[in-house]
Amino acid sequence: MKRSDFHFDLPQALIAQYPPAKRGDSRLLDLRARGEIHDRHFSELPALLRPGDLLVFNDTRVMKARLFGVKESGGKLEVLIERLLANGHALTHIRASKSPRPGGRILIEGVPITVVARHDALFELACEAGDFPTLMEAHGHMPLPPYIQRGDGEADLERYQTVYANKPGAVAAPTAGLHFDQPMLDQLAESGVEQARVTLHVGAGTFQPVRVENLDEHPMHSEYLEVDEAICQQVAETKARGGRVVAVGTTSVRSLEAAAADGELRPMRGDTNLFIRPGYRFRVVDAMITNFHLPESTLLMLVSAFSGHEPIMRAYRHAVKAHYRFFSYGDAMFLTRQDCQ
Secondary structure, three states: OEHHHHOOOOOHHHEOOOOOOOOOOOEEEEEOOOOOEEEEEHHHHHHHOOOOOEEEEEOEEEOOOEEEEEEOOOOEEEEEEEEEOOOOOEEEEEEEOOOOOOOOEEEEOOEEEEEEEEEOOEEEEEEOOOOHHHHHHHHOEOOOOOOOOOOOOOOHHHHOOOOOOOEEEEOOOOHHHHHOOHHHHHHHHHOOOEEEEEEEOOOHHHHOOOOOOEHHHOOOOOEEEEEOHHHHHHHHHHHHOOOOEEEEOHHHHHHHHHHOOOOOOOOEEEEEOOOOOOOOOOOOOOEEEEEOOOOOOHHHHHHHHHHOHHHHHHHHHHHHHOOOOEOOOOOEEEEEOOOOO
């Protein structure tokens, strides 16, 4: 398939700029395995799950990763921290009229930062005084996606973060999880739906467009993940009792499927650049909860692989016509894998 096969027209007015008033106060498009579409509310999710199902959440925590500073010359720049490195350095994106050179220095709120090296599109930086976590906590901004055309506010510190966020490292939220509040998590547990956690630190690459028509030529970005032995055991027990593995978000899907790349789900810690597109055979996930994704994006390709290209594109056209809210602060979908009933 080609990039253009995943195009759809989206009115700008449907791109959600703010979250709903309360978590879970959003709509839910239910796309069944046979292609039927049902318009629901997210509060109806418990009725779509069964006792014995396993919900898998991504417990990454979004860092206050956007920082503003100046070059030694005085020119303004923006730094987006992509990943904290073990040596105390950070890999970052830098937006400036002219990129700084290795060996140069920049200032962030008066703190001197050395440009150690450049690695393709990323800059390796070293903090000369203190450390990057302290700098982010004191001066960082929530890294709202580029299609949210406003600065971050106080409310985003809470709402662009899941209620179960635990392990700092992401520069974008696992947005399907933003719909869950604690009362719903408690309700699901009481109804016999089990819960588990993986970690995938979502990178800025999730927003990068596919620039080539031939998908074989697309360089998929890498992200760090952790899948531990406990969840491997939970998945095995779920499958054995006839329950479904329901991934909350495409990041949970990629975590589980990357850890099962050799055919069996095993513990994994490390990077994945798994590119899921039509033709991929899913090994672990039976259903998923996800938000709506950008046209021609790798995430739209992932959900098309899961539920079928034609059903997904038809569902997206329906969502546009029915005025669903799109992207990070928008509405959700419940998808059943094409070969599951």
